[in-house]
Amino acid sequence: MSDLKNASKYYWHYLKRYWFGFTMTAILIGISTACIVIAPTYLGQAVSELTTYLQKWTSAATRSSASLGNFHKTLWIYLVLYLGDAGTLFIASMILARITAFSTGTMRVGLFRKMQRMQVQYFDSHSDGDILARYTSDLDNIFNALNQALIEIFLSVAQFIGLLIVMFAQNTTMAWVTMSSTPVALVIAAIVMKKAGAAVNHQQDDIGSLNGYINEQVTSQKVIITNGLQKDSINGFLKHNQKVRKSAMSGQIWSGILNPLMQGMSLLNTSIVIFFGSWFALNGTLSTGAALALVVVFVNYAQQYYQPIMSLTSLYGMIQLAITGARRVDEVRNQPDEIQPENGKDLTGIKKELQISDVHFSYLPGKEILHGVSINVHKGEMVALVGPTGSGKTTVMNLLNRFYDVDSGSITIDGTDIREFSLKALREHVGIVLQDPQLFSGTIADNIRYGAPDADMEWVIDAAKQANIHDFIISLPDGYETKVSDEQSVFSAGQKQLMSIARTILTSPQLLILDEATSNVDTVTEARIQAAMDRVIQGRTSFVIAHRLKTILNADKIIVLKDGAIIEQGDHEALLAEDGFYAGLYHNQMVTD
Numbered sequence: 001m002s003d004l005k006n007a008s009k010y011y012w013h014y015l016k017r018y019w020f021g022f023t024m025t026a027i028l029i030g031i032s033t034a035c036i037v038i039a040p041t042y043l044g045q046a047v048s049e050l051t052t053y054l055q056k057w058t059s060a061a062t063r064s065s066a067s068l069g070n071f072h073k074t075l076w077i078y079l080v081l082y083l084g085d086a087g088t089l090f091i092a093s094m095i096l097a098r099i100t101a102f103s104t105g106t107m108r109v110g111l112f113r114k115m116q117r118m119q120v121q122y123f124d125s126h127s128d129g130d131i132l133a134r135y136t137s138d139l140d141n142i143f144n145a146l147n148q149a150l151i152e153i154f155l156s157v158a159q160f161i162g163l164l165i166v167m168f169a170q171n172t173t174m175a176w177v178t179m180s181s182t183p184v185a186l187v188i189a190a191i192v193m194k195k196a197g198a199a200v201n202h203q204q205d206d207i208g209s210l211n212g213y214i215n216e217q218v219t220s221q222k223v224i225i226t227n228g229l230q231k232d233s234i235n236g237f238l239k240h241n242q243k244v245r246k247s248a249m250s251g252q253i254w255s256g257i258l259n260p261l262m263q264g265m266s267l268l269n270t271s272i273v274i275f276f277g278s279w280f281a282l283n284g285t286l287s288t289g290a291a292l293a294l295v296v297v298f299v300n301y302a303q304q305y306y307q308p309i310m311s312l313t314s315l316y317g318m319i320q321l322a323i324t325g326a327r328r329v330d331e332v333r334n335q336p337d338e339i340q341p342e343n344g345k346d347l348t349g350i351k352k353e354l355q356i357s358d359v360h361f362s363y364l365p366g367k368e369i370l371h372g373v374s375i376n377v378h379k380g381e382m383v384a385l386v387g388p389t390g391s392g393k394t395t396v397m398n399l400l401n402r403f404y405d406v407d408s409g410s411i412t413i414d415g416t417d418i419r420e421f422s423l424k425a426l427r428e429h430v431g432i433v434l435q436d437p438q439l440f441s442g443t444i445a446d447n448i449r450y451g452a453p454d455a456d457m458e459w460v461i462d463a464a465k466q467a468n469i470h471d472f473i474i475s476l477p478d479g480y481e482t483k484v485s486d487e488q489s490v491f492s493a494g495q496k497q498l499m500s501i502a503r504t505i506l507t508s509p510q511l512l513i514l515d516e517a518t519s520n521v522d523t524v525t526e527a528r529i530q531a532a533m534d535r536v537i538q539g540r541t542s543f544v545i546a547h548r549l550k551t552i553l554n555a556d557k558i559i560v561l562k563d564g565a566i567i568e569q570g571d572h573e574a575l576l577a578e579d580g581f582y583a584g585l586y587h588n589q590m591v592t593d
């Protein structure tokens, strides 16, 4: 039920602005229903006018007075009513199609905008495939339901109301008899809908997991091939696929069962009406003819009574998918945004120092990752973070850029807590070169100026030169205009890394965070990346996550992290002299290198 509540809130948020269109649709469908209800009476009248005409025409005495005028008039009214029905329905569907196109467009934009405001935590804790499913299959389900079910809902409601009016106008007692089975139908519908809702929810969540798995397997294709894991990959896929098949089947069964059940209710209803109708006919005050006519009319109504309910229940699978879709998209919509300080301070640069003071941090409640980390960095200094895998190096970087906020302790720049700066100002001054650099669709030049879109070509070339990648770029047939997404231009990890270094140089950050990426490139490229990194670091305050210790021998400060705590710190010489964890690590690496 809370799903329905959340979905209603979601639809209300996006659809309320179309109230005028919905009102017009309701009026038009009201007119259409009235036309369709009234039209048969004119058909009957036309038949009776034609009979009168034929009777007059066949007798010589009355032939002169025989006229088809009334017959034609009635036929015209009949035709106008049918045209009225078709015309109003057409306009109503056009209005709804427009509302659907605009509202789902706005939903898509809303979701995309939200993605740009959300905390990094959401992306870290959800698979890419699952996030993608919310943008694709969930939004598609919403679109399909709005596109196909909305008009049906309007029609069914109008038909139902129209029928109630006609029934009560004819005979109140028989109208109540016709409606008597409604509570039972509602209870059955509520039970089945609850089951179907849960099943469809499962189905969508399982589709999200399957997408996540496919995404993971596609991006890890090379690892799978090199390790000969194709069979395991397929087995994993089959497991996910089987889960989707099971949950989809259960969803379809529960959604599909509703329609036949309602058909059964319709038959039951007809029997009730026949039973009570005959009783009234035998025991009531009406003449036998009138009573029988009433029974015939109400048997007709009884059959029609469940029609709107049945057409809604036949759409139930689609509606349920749209409810689940709205729930999943709404989940994203309700994610907290990145915390922006009110009247955030501007950051003009690091004047003196950056201080990390007694920082405790946990990604998940109760599972602390950093236990009181303190690092003091003076302007222009290079700090290297070393330590075993999982020791917390990346976590420290995540906190510096406010991807996450500290639980306790503080990070300050010249005495001001970084949470007091506006996020924009902070991030303008923090440049990050990630271990796994990302290139975006567009040209090489676009990619280098990604963080500084206004930079002119001269600066782009200068940044590429500093990053040691200019010569390679101009050796390409299209030079800086080479399309990155082009199938012809597949870049090596080292080339991508150098381009992302050029990108960072162009933004001219005050604080640099470098996740050393020299581990999966050849020694020549490694030397080029190292030289580029050295150039970027010069004169800037920088944090380098070092995997290869020989790249950080010149660091002003080396921080050794283990299990989320600093166990040693100092420069290379001092740490070697200490002959502790760092010295052991260094000697080990020298041997393997």
Ligand SMILES: Nc1ncnc2c1ncn2[C@@H]1O[C@H](COP(=O)(O)OP(=O)(O)OP(=O)(O)O)[C@@H](O)[C@H]1O
Pocket (backbone or CB within 6 Å): 124, 125, 363, 364, 369, 387, 388, 389, 390, 391, 392, 393, 394, 395, 396
């Ligand atoms: N988003 C996350 N949610 C929960 N736990 C996380 C998250 N990111 C990292 N961790 C955990 O935090 C701990 C520190 O991870 P971190 O990535 O900082 O280590 P690291 O020193 O950078 O490791 P590596 O050298 O392998 O990159 C690990 O135990 C890891 O499992």
